[in-house]
Amino acid sequence: MKKTIRIGTRDSELALWQAHTVQKKLTDLGYETEIIAVKSTGDLILDKPLYELGITGIFTKTLDVAMLKGEVDIAVHSMKDVPTTLPNGFIQAAVLERANVYDILVHKGNLDFLESKGTIASGSLRRKAQWLHKYPTHTVEDLRGNVNTRLQKLKDNTWNGAIFAAAGLERINLKPDTYINLDWMIPAPAQGAMLVVAMESDIFSQEALSHLNHTETEICTHIERQFLKTLEGGCTAPIGALAKVYDETIHFEGVLHSLDGKENYTIKKSCNFEDYKSFGKDCAQEILNNGGRFLMEKLRTALKVK
Structure with missing residues (x-):
């Protein structure tokens, strides 16, 4: 059997980078591929914190539907965005080798606020909780959108800084000089890893993706x-x-x-x-x-x- 593997992805710069990375690996193995980009609900609704939307897997549901409708064969995700239980009929087909797992604080060149009061931004409850645990006098503002949008919002606001996953900025060469590593902050489960899902019935895509799986990353993210x-x-x-x-x-x-x-x-x-x-x-x-x-x-x- 020979077919073109249609790769589903969100249409943000980072998501497309991830999809193209998978595409290149499959192409190098001799497979024919096509990238199909869709916009997720999480990308469309930017005026509410994620937890208020009340949807688990908000960044993956649109691609799930596209797979169920047969519009794409596989989907590439930041693994930390994927619910721990996949929909019926879906399988974890490949976990790629992990990148930088840690968070960073992108700031505006002055770190004096770390010793007093300050305001930083993040849309993640995990990051907010860990930051307030270490800096209880600080304020954490909500920050939504893709990486590019969040960096622009940081520039446009009076916040002292904003927290990002290092891997996301590194992958698309947007990591600025004004940052500090937050190696004390425990990352989100599977942060820095990319997951490719396929349909359980699609043996062809599963076989293709099996060559991309990185066992050590698969084990660590499983835990x-x-x-x-x-x-x-x-x-x-x-x-x-x-x-x-x-x-x-x-x-x-x-x-x-x-x-x-x-x-x-x-x-x-x-x-x-x-x-x-x-x-x-x-x-x-x-x-x-x-x-x-x-x-x-x-x-x-x-x-x-x-």
Whole structure:
């Protein structure tokens, strides 16, 4: 069987970069491809915080529909935007090798505000909670839109800075000189990784994408997303998780915060490769049993998550 693999993507600069990266890898393997870009609800509605939209997977639903209608064969996503449970009939076909996992603060050249009061911007509850935990006298404003839009909003406002995923800015060469690494901030589960999904019935695309899968990244993101899923937090919940491999051992750090950053539950553990499949779940269960379950109930009420 020979066919052109239609690659679905959002139409932002970063999303298109990701799609073209997958396209090149498939083309290098001898496959014929075509990119089809669509605009997601998350890109269209920019005047409300993500959690107020009440939709899990807001950046992926439009592509899900396009796949179900047979308009595209595969879809490329920033893995951190993808719900931990895929729709029926969809499978995780490839996880590409991870880029920079961390967040950065893009600022305006003066960092004096870090020692006093300041205002930074982020549309992520996770980033907001962790920032307020470290800088309780600061204010965090909501910031929505694609990478380019958010950088422009930072220039147009009086904020001291804004938080971005380093990988997103690096991939499209928009990382400015005025930034600091936030290596103390635990990233979103699967941050820096790209996920390609296919239909369960599409064996041709699955076979093609299997050559793109990076096993270490697949394992680490599995742990992080399992941690998130077990805590029952949606993509917008203040949950951070990071698994890394050192000396043949998987080291994991996870955190659950209250919205204001004052309350938090953290865990640091390690495991070997033989035990990784339930490791994320076990770490999340430990947090839930040590008080995190009550906090999750409060978060669900506050965020109106049913």
